[in-house]
Amino acid sequence: MVTYKVTVIGAGRAGNIHLQSLLQLSSMFEVVNVVDDNPSQAIQLLLSSLKGIRLRPVKETDAAIDEADVVCICVPTPLHEQVILRALKRDKHVFCEKPLVHTLEAVATVYDTAEQRGLNLLCAMLRRFDTPAAKVKQQIEAGELGTLLNINQVNRDCPYPPMSFLQRSPNIYYDCGTHDVDLALWLMGEKPHTVFCMGHAFDPSLKGLDDHDNGTVVMQFPSGAVSCIELSRFSNCGFDQRFMVHGDKKSAGSISQPVDVYVEMSHSGGLRGSVLRFDFAERFKEAFLEEWRHMYRCLSGDESVLVTKEEVISVTLTVDAINLSMHTASPVSIDHATQTFCKKT
Known part of the structure; x- marks a missing residue:
């Protein structure tokens, strides 16, 4: 079973939720970096009890991206587009919190870039992964x-x-x-x-x-x-x-x-x-966990990304x-x- 390395960018509430989900799916994913200049107390406390995950400043974003297979983006929405493109242009798959980006032009840009490079881009529309909705x-x-x-x-x-x-x-x-x-x-x-x-x-x-x-x-x-x-x-x-x-x-x-x-x-x-x-x-x-299980199946070639460019x-x-x-x-x-x-x- 392949284990994919993940860098989480953004260490606030959403970053903490996804970090905890990824730690529960350790046979699928290995978190190698968390990037933030001002990480939440919850993430600082969690990382202090773990080995192997580096907490890195924003100036080291590119280095943190290079060490991963997947980049999980949990920064404020106005920063999404630049971070998504930064990861895609370094040939990394992207998992990004919603709203994906602010404009229709930006939606087209990030999805077209992912498609051109043969990469997965998953916009985390959480409700679709909730069992009752499914x-x-x-x-x-x-x-x-x-x-x-x-x-x-x-x-x-x-x-x-x-x-x-x-x-x-x-x-x-x-x-x-x-x-x-x-x-x-x-x-x-x-x-x-x-x-x-x-x-x-x-x-x-x-x-x-x-x-x-x-x-x-x-x-x-x-x-x-x-x-x-x-x-x-x-x-x-x-x-x-x-x-x-x-x-x-x-x-x-x-x-x-x-x-x-x-x-x-x-x-x-x-x-x-x-x-x-x-x-x-x-x-x-459980829906947060299922999002990442779906991402794993996409990376493994078993499924196509559920949330499409046209839907976003x-x-x-x-x-x-x-x-x-x-x-x-x-x-x-x-x-x-x-x-x-x-x-x-």
Whole structure:
């Protein structure tokens, strides 16, 4: 069994999650470097207990890339394009956190570069690797749900992100919403022609950041089906993430997963259920592992990369249109053929 060497670039929260996943898959991957000038305390503590993984400054990025077969990119999104191209041009496979890059032109550039060099580029659209979503996708493709009528999604984040993160984030629709938009398009098997969103910043400190901490997105598809996505930075019960696909034959989806086997208790005081997992790292722990198992199968030539260039373009275009709707308070039409969108009149 071949073991691939990995350099992780970016030692914040996402870097820590992927580092822990890779350490659990030690027969597939060997982490050789972590690159960051200011690594999180969690990563510093973890690396202090391990041998063989070098913590390197950003000025040594090229040397760290050269020592790996795969580069895992967990830096802030504005830096993605340059780091992806840096790795690809040194003939390294790339695993990159979403959003992949900020523009459609950049999406084309990084994927074309990977294709020209015969390299794998995986955009980590996590929800596709979650077991319930994968099972529902199989049921849809088998025709078990019949004609799809609507998809309802809830994404209530926990804990509320620190201001240092929110100041770097474009807004909630790019940060949280990208995952939900990708899941909706993937499950539907088509692209929306119209989007509309409304939201609000309940936290006063967000008002100067041009962002919402609570919002709803509606998308309509050519088939007539509708997707409704609720996004919120607030959750009073742990990480609350659900989806339900409604067809004319059957409905299927996933509720928020509790820390134990779900139990709902009824007594004189009312109903009480099991506690939910605290955050997305706990809720999607297995999905993070499956992303890397998929990457290994791609490297081994057993599978093709699940998330394609065309799909990333569609998701990027859709979220850009949602962003316009946020700023105009109007529905926005999307033409995927010409990769354009405009405010509906």
